[in-house]
Amino acid sequence: MTAMAVGAAQATTLTTANIFSQFDAVIFGNFSTSSEIEGRTVVGGNLIGGTTFNMNPASAAASSFAALSVYGNATAGGSENINNGGGFAIAGTSNVSFNLNGGGSAYVGGSNSGNLNFSGAANITVGGANSGTLNLNSGGSVYTGTNTGTIAGASSTTMKINGNNSATLYLNGGGTVALNGSNTGTIALNGGSLSYTGTQSGTLYLNSGATATKVASLDLPTPVSTLGSFASTFQTPLAALSTQLSGIAANSSTTASPYGAIAFNAAPDATGTAVFGINSSLFSPNSTVTINLAGATSVIINVNVDSCVSTNCAFALPNSLNFINPTGYAATVLWNFVNATSLNFPTEFGGSVLAPLAAVSNSAPIDGTVVAASFAGSAVIRSRPYTGTLPNGAAQGLTPPGSTVRAPEPASLLLISTGLASLAAIRRRRR
Secondary structure (H helix, E strand, C coil): CCEEEECCCCCCEECHHHHHHHEEEEECCCEEECCEECCEEEECCCECCCCEECCCCCCCCCCCCCCEEECCCECCCCEEEECCCCCEEECCCECCEEEECCCEEEEECCCECCCEEECCCEEEEECCCECCEEEECCCEEEEECCECCEEEEECCEEEEECCCECCEEEEECCEEEEECCCECCEEEEECCEEEECCCECCEEEEECCCEEEECCCCCCCEEEECCCCHHHHHHHHHHHHHHHHHCCCCCCEEEECCCCEEEEECCCCCCCEEEEEEEHHHCCCCCEEEEECCCCCEEEEEEECCCCECCECEEECCCCCEECCHHHHHHHEEEEECCCCEEEECCCEECEEEEEEEEEEECCCEECCEEEEEEEECCCEECCCCCCCCCCHHHHCCCCCCCCEECCCCCCCCCCCHHHHHHHHHHHHCC
16 A cells, blocks of 8 residues: 655754744653643653643744644643644644644544544544544544544545544535445435445435445555654754854853842854853842843853752752843843753743753743753743854864754654763763
8 A cells, every 4th residue: 555645744954043943842852831832842752731832933934844743642631722723743642632723734643532623624644543533624634544433524524544433424515435444333424425345334324415335445545754753853953052052162251240130241253143151050049130132143151050969960040030121132042051951940031942951841931942851831932933043163173053954764753862861971071
């Protein structure tokens, strides 16, 4: 049987700059949040909690990736929203009920037990068995394996069931049903046609000229994910970027007054780039933090956690810390937490966060892209893509961080490599 390429995200070439401009969260491991994500999210592990994705993505660059891409399983249960027609792609199984507001594409590589509701035209692929309810309220197409759930379509929906149906198929307003197996459930057609290859011992309702025909065979191509390799597309280049940035010499400095005023004073070079190197102990409680751009269009802040215990480099910003106008500079600033293994943001934080070794949590907004080893949040991640340039580290003997990486096919879902483990050990020894 011929394979068919599907999935909202395509194997593609991305630079690290592309990643920061297109995505709001790139998480290497598991992801959970009880708040909204304004832009696109990509999860290398499992989706174990979420509410609303792609809520306000206007600031993000165009992308071939869906609003939500999960390279593991969606195990959160419950109900979540995908807004603005963003769609989702899940490589593994899903038990999550998604409301796709504005329609879009939905891809589940394994079995699906969640309910999918579309308010616009839909394109649904379930590579395994479906036991959930799929509602295509404005029509579209469905491919699934064996069906034990309910599939309802309107406005010339196309349904392809590559297996038996023991539950319910509704088709209202014309369209086609291709059943590569037997029916022991209920199929109701208000117009349109049914073709099936197996036995028919269930219930058929054929209205408005609908027809049912047994055929010798049906060619229903097996869907193939085009998500590509998470490791090659995201994890490896972003981890390398963190190392590259940490090796670039600082050209700007900070001041801290006895009264708790911390100032980042940018001294940009000819390209408009300002680079800082600080220790996490700079952020003392009850302080105010000001970032003076001084014309800088790209600000890189390398942060070394200097409170490590053995290999545990955990840092929580004081909740009494006050960043002045964080949304005003958010798109210009990239914070590189070089050696952090745990980060907590209890106060609003402006700028993108690059923390490839860290388990990140937040209870206040983060205004920028978050790159982390894992994420468990309770406050919004706002879509404030980094618009600065990524410095070329060639002068320091570094590979330019904007270099491209091709995502190979077939997809590989590797998450943590031996090389990254070695990288973590090297960083910790530097503290």
